[in-house]
Amino acid sequence: MAFVFSLIYLFVALCCCHPSFVTTNDVKCKRQTSCSCEMSDDSGSIDLHPLVSGQSQDQPAFQLLSNGYLYTYNPCTPVDYENEVSTCTANDDPAVCQIFSNGTGKGVRCGSQADVSFTAYKHEMTGVQEVNITYRGGQGTRFSTVTLKCDNNQHATSQFEFEGENPPGHYNFLLTSYYSCPRRSGKKLAISGGSIFLILLFVLLISYFVLGVLFQKYRRDASGKELIPNYQFWSSLPGLVKDGFLFLLNKCRKREASYENLQ
Template sequence: MTPLYPLGFLLCLSLINFARAQDVCVKKGPCTCEFSNGTGIDISPAAKATFYTTQTFELKMSGAEYALSTYYYHPCFDIKPSVNSSKPGGCDSPLSLCRHTDHFNFNSTINGFVSDGGLYEKMGDTNTSAFSSDGKSIIYSNIPSSTIVMLVCAQTEGDLSVFSLLDPNKIVLAFYSRYACLQTIEESGRSLGSTLLIIFFSCVIFYLVLGICTKKFLMGATGLEVVPNLAFWTDLPNLVKDGWAFGINGFKLPTRGAGPVTSPDPNSYDSI
């Protein structure tokens, strides 16, 4: 009879592999996604002030015409491209992806090619972007089409190229960057200063509540007398003023003046 524990072991192993296969890189921002184990993709350091660009060249009409397409890509946040055209095609506003296609036709009169002025096409922005489940690409939806930007781990700050143009409604670009490599995603938290302020004000509140309750219920104080160490807090402005005067004087005691000896000694610390 076959023992059951090997079957149980295989079943557990299958469940673990299934769970791993179902692990999805959850979007944390326009250019960041994270898996359940804390690793993920974050290409935000690759963002710069200008677009990444790449071009494709296509000959038509047996060489009598050609099309030059320039792709503009900016990861993480939308910026406005410099568009000088009567056909902006939506590229005259902040975006992440844009294509400019310029058609050149041969003109026998000048024996050269003449441009038709070019056409701009918006291809996506951060509001319509989503990570693939494996975190290896970002999909920019621009109904009815979409553009896929593959994130390729490479030892470069950032480089853009065209990967596939087979489907005009699903163009695939490749973005090469060392920031596209799998890494540990660090959650942004409170700064040290914020933490210290929270601790300080928490201690102040605890001090006031405990002091007021003690003086009111144990000592029978009323009115302002319930404030703990009231005499100290009342005199605090004068103490601060004397401290400033002491510091401005070079941390020296004032010189003893002429006249009878007083108490306390004017050259003592108590005289401040």
């Protein structure tokens, strides 16, 4: 009997130490492709592929003008601007480009599709979980960060904003979109640590009783209620639970009485 309860205690200890039971801000988004990642908190995956679905190769998904530059962003696939002096041709595998003279000059790669990393964090002001996509491999030391802001109302259109160059050579953007939100596939059934613990505990208890009954019947020739393993313990368990409850109740009443005497 002690062995069985030792196993139960071990399962409880392991499950309580499991990350699913611990509240932590150390949430990660594991890269799947250059424009998709899976959240470590089982909230789902972020996938930007629908933003470029059916799009022609020479047209970026997003572009905006700022301070005399045209910035373009195309997740998942590169865009070919067909400019001989540009580092934003398809061969350069660009994700983010900066094009001079309001888009009529040469283009400079500010981040590559080939060097992508995902970082999940909680916003300091709002406490909302957000994900950054960092594109390195730009020309020189240039690189870009696109912050994904989840907005379930931005299904038809997505908003792309330039948030500045800080420090020099680091270009910051904000993408507010329906597709910036983590979503469950529906085909994948996620099982939490608590569910695993309950399944194991249920299997353990069933095995304990089934094997116990077989042992009692064929090794000890028991019958009737004596087939139940450790019958005396289980029959006395309700009484022990009742005694424990009454003991705690009496302790609480004594404390209340002591407090009233002090008043």
